Amino acid sequence: MAHSEASPMEGSNRILEEYHINEVVGFALPHPLEELPPAFEGWIRIAKSLPELIDNGQLREEVDQLPTLSIDELKGHRLQRLAHLALGCITMAYVWNQRRDDDVKEVLPRNIAVPYRQLSDKLGLPPILSYADCVLANWKKKDPNGNMDVLFTFPGGDCGRGFFLVSLLVEIAASSAIQAVPTVCSAVQHQDQKALEKAFEAIAESLNNARTYFQRMQNFVDPNQFFNVLRIYLSGWKNNPKLPNGLLYEGVSDTPEMFAGGSAGQSSIFQCLDILLGIKHSSGKGSPAEFLQEMREYMPPAHRNFLRSLESGPSVREFVMSRGNEDVRNAYNNCVQGLVSLRKFHLEIVRTYIVKPSSNQQHGGENRGTGGTNLMEFLKSVMKATENAIL
Numbered sequence: 001m002a003h004s005e006a007s008p009m010e011g012s013n014r015i016l017e018e019y020h021i022n023e024v025v026g027f028a029l030p031h032p033l034e035e036l037p038p039a040f041e042g043w044i045r046i047a048k049s050l051p052e053l054i055d056n057g058q059l060r061e062e063v064d065q066l067p068t069l070s071i072d073e074l075k076g077h078r079l080q081r082l083a084h085l086a087l088g089c090i091t092m093a094y095v096w097n098q099r100r101d102d103d104v105k106e107v108l109p110r111n112i113a114v115p116y117r118q119l120s121d122k123l124g125l126p127p128i129l130s131y132a133d134c135v136l137a138n139w140k141k142k143d144p145n146g147n148m149d150v151l152f153t154f155p156g157g158d159c160g161r162g163f164f165l166v167s168l169l170v171e172i173a174a175s176s177a178i179q180a181v182p183t184v185c186s187a188v189q190h191q192d193q194k195a196l197e198k199a200f201e202a203i204a205e206s207l208n209n210a211r212t213y214f215q216r217m218q219n220f221v222d223p224n225q226f227f228n229v230l231r232i233y234l235s236g237w238k239n240n241p242k243l244p245n246g247l248l249y250e251g252v253s254d255t256p257e258m259f260a261g262g263s264a265g266q267s268s269i270f271q272c273l274d275i276l277l278g279i280k281h282s283s284g285k286g287s288p289a290e291f292l293q294e295m296r297e298y299m300p301p302a303h304r305n306f307l308r309s310l311e312s313g314p315s316v317r318e319f320v321m322s323r324g325n326e327d328v329r330n331a332y333n334n335c336v337q338g339l340v341s342l343r344k345f346h347l348e349i350v351r352t353y354i355v356k357p358s359s360n361q362q363h364g365g366e367n368r369g370t371g372g373t374n375l376m377e378f379l380k381s382v383m384k385a386t387e388n389a390i391l
C-alpha cells in the first residue's frame with residue numbers, strides 16, 4: 001500500500017479517501033441521492049413500487065412502456081449509483097416477476113438493457129443487482145435523529161428492508177476496523193509494536209461492535225419470507241437452471257450473458273480483513289478462494305483496487321509471527337477471533353434463514369449458494385480457515 005509522509009492518521013484518511021472509503025460509513029456510499037432528473041422519473045416510480053406492481057401483475061407492462069433514455073444527463077458518481085441501483089432492482093423484478101418457474105423472462109428489453117449496460121460500464125459494476133447496489137447505496141437518513149431506511153425493496157414485506165439495513169449497519173460498525181488498516185500497515189513498515197497493538201485493538205473492538213448489529217437480523221427479518229420470497233429476487237443468471245443460458249441484454253449483445261446473483265462475498269469489509277490478517281481460504285477449482293476472487297469483479301473498482309493494493313503490501317501476519325511481541329500476538333489473535341465469532345454467528349443465521357426453511361420444502365433440495373456452490377460447505381470452510389489463522 002502506498003504510504004504518505006503525513007502523520008499515520010491523517011495519511012490514512014487520505015489513503016482511504018483515494019479508494020472511495022469513507023471515514024464514517026466505510027465502503028458504503030456516503031449520502032446516497034434519492035432523486036433522478038425529471039426525464040428519469042419512470043425509473044424511480046417503478047423501482048419504488050416493485051411489490052405493488054408485481055402483485056397486481058403490471059410490472060412488466062410498465063417497464064415495456066418506458067422510453068429508451070440517454071444517460072448523458074446522469075452526471076456524477078452518486079447520480080449514476082442511484083440510477084444503477086434503480087435499474088438493478090427493476091431488472092431483478094422484470095426477470096423473476098411473480099417467482100413462478102414458468103414466468104421467467106430470458107430477454108431484458110432494450111429500453112432498460114441499453115442504459116443499464118452503459119451505466120454499468122461507466123461505474124465498473126456488473127449489469128445485475130449487486131451488494132454495492134442494494135446494501136451500500138440503497139439507504140437514506142429517515143429523520144434528523146439518524147434512523148435509516150432503504151430506497152428500494154422487493155416483495156416479502158419488511159424482509160428486504162431488514163436484510164439490507166442490518167447488513168448496512170454491520171458494514172458501518174465494521175468501518176472503524178477499516179480506518180485502522182493504514183495504521184496497521186504503517187506500524188509494520190516502521191516495526192512499531194505499540195502502534196500495531198493499538199491498531200489491532202481498535203479492529204477487534206470494531207468487530208465485536210459489528211456483531212451486536214448482526215444480532216438484530218432476527219428481530220427484523222422473517223426466515224420464511226426471506227427464503228421463499230426475497231431470495232428469489234436476489235438470484236442471478238449464472239449456473240442457474242432457471243436461466244440456463246443467462247439473460248439476453250437486448251440491444252447490447254446478440255447472445256445471452258451470465259452474471260452471478262447478489263452475494264456478500266461482494267462485501268469488501270470481510271475480504272479486506274482476511275487479507276490484512278493473512279487469512280487464506282482454500283483454493284482450487286470451485287473453491288471458496290476462487291468464488292471470493294470472482295466476487296471482487298462485482299465490487300466498485302476503487303474498492304477492488306484497495307484490496308489489490310493491500311495484497312501487494314508486506315505481510316502483517318508474517319511480521320506478527322516472526323517479530324511480534326506477546327501483546328501484539330494477543331491483539332492479533334483477538335482480531336482473528338472477532339472474525340471467527342462473526343462467521344460462527346453468521347452460520348447460525350444461515351441455518352435459521354435457509355437450512356430450516358428449505359427443509360420445510362417438499363424437494364428439500366441442496367441449498368445452492370450464489371454461484372451454485374453448496375453454501376453451508378462454503379461458509380463452514382471460510383469460518384474454519386479463519387479459525388486456523390489463530391496463532
Ligand code: HEM
Nearest residue numbers: 166167170262263264265267270349350353369370375382
Ligand atoms: C438473513 C441473513 C443472512 C443470510 C440468510 C445470509 C446468507 C449468506 C449466504 C448463503 C452466503 C454464501 C454466499 C452468498 O450466497 O452470498 C453468505 C455469505 C456472506 N454473508 Fe451472509 N447472510 C445473512 C446476513 C449477513 C449479514 C448481516 C452480513 C454482514 C454484513 C453477512 C455477511 C456475509 C459475508 C461477508 C459473506 C461471504 C462469506 C464470508 O466472508 O464469511 N451476511 N451469507
Ligand SMILES: N#Cc1ccc(NC(=O)NCc2cnc3scc(C#CC4CC4)n23)cc1
Nearest residue numbers: 130131167231234262263264367368369370
Ligand atoms: N437457498 C438459498 C440461498 C439464499 C441466499 C443466498 N445468498 C445470499 O442471500 N447472498 C447475499 C447475502 C449474503 N449475506 C448477505 S448480507 C447482505 C447480503 C446481500 C445482498 C444483496 C443481494 C446483493 N447478503 C444463497 C443461497
